[in-house]
Amino acid sequence: MLASGLASTVTGCAGETPDAGEPLVAGTGAPVIVPGAPGDHGRTAKPGERLGRPGPGPSAADVRFTERMVPHHRQALEMAGLASSRAADPGVRRLAGRVSAAQRPEIDVMTRWLRALGREAAAGHDGHGASPGPDAYGMASLTEMNTLRASRGAAFDTLFLRLMIRHHEGAVKMAGEEMAGGTDQIMRKVAQDMASGQRVEILRMRALMR
Known part of the structure; x- marks a missing residue:
């Protein structure tokens, strides 16, 4: 379920604040869950995997x-x-x-x-x-x-x-x-x-x- 994948994303990324413009890279600590399309299961990012650039912060x-x-x-x-x-x-x-x-x-x-x-x-x-x-x-x-x-x-x-x-x-x-x-x-x-x-x-x- 998407919500459970996002919960893992919130938990895995808590405290990580990459500089604006820096690519997000999965580390070796808490797993980072990459959500799938609606109805699909998420997946665990591989250590060192580039996950794209961070979007804007919360508004x-x-x-x-x-x-x-x-x-x-x-x-x-x-x-x-x-x-x-x-x-x-x-x-x-x-x-x-x-x-x-x-x-x-x-x-x-x-x-x-x-x-x-x-x-x-x-x-x-x-x-x-x-x-x-x-x-x-x-x-x-x-x-x-x-x-x-x-x-x-x-x-x-x-x-x-x-x-x-x-x-x-x-x-x-x-x-x-x-x-x-x-x-x-x-x-x-x-x-x-x-x-x-x-x-x-x-x-x-x-x-x-x-």
Whole structure:
């Protein structure tokens, strides 16, 4: 999975700050994982392998994307975690499992990336607006979350799919903003992979609502 490869990249490169313009060269210390294309496995760089020149450092857009996306993902995990005991449709339970499997490692990558900059992601769902709207990127309100927690069966399935589709659409929008304004290659890759995967899940959820 791309996210796990990127996590290794963050770990392997922590503390290394090559001068601008110098080629990146794999050393003999911590392994450096070179991410593959979306859906492909990464590979371990060989000692002495030239990995190209470093890209621009992190920008404000990269930090903003990461600090917003971590709590955004945490809410998705909470929503997905409710499905095992509340959903009636096995397809909804499977979809929720995919959401958890994809977003947990992404949270790990983004959290490590922020810590490497000396920053910490907000706890819980903090860092986002509390009500749905253009600034909340599809986040569910407290009222909606409480309604989801209280729902069971078909009512849960319908509300879960509606909220999660909106949530995913918000994440795709955030990823697009990162691709347009971000400069950090790790976060741009995270955003690209995230948008691709969540677009597929949106199609699956819409099919489940029919």
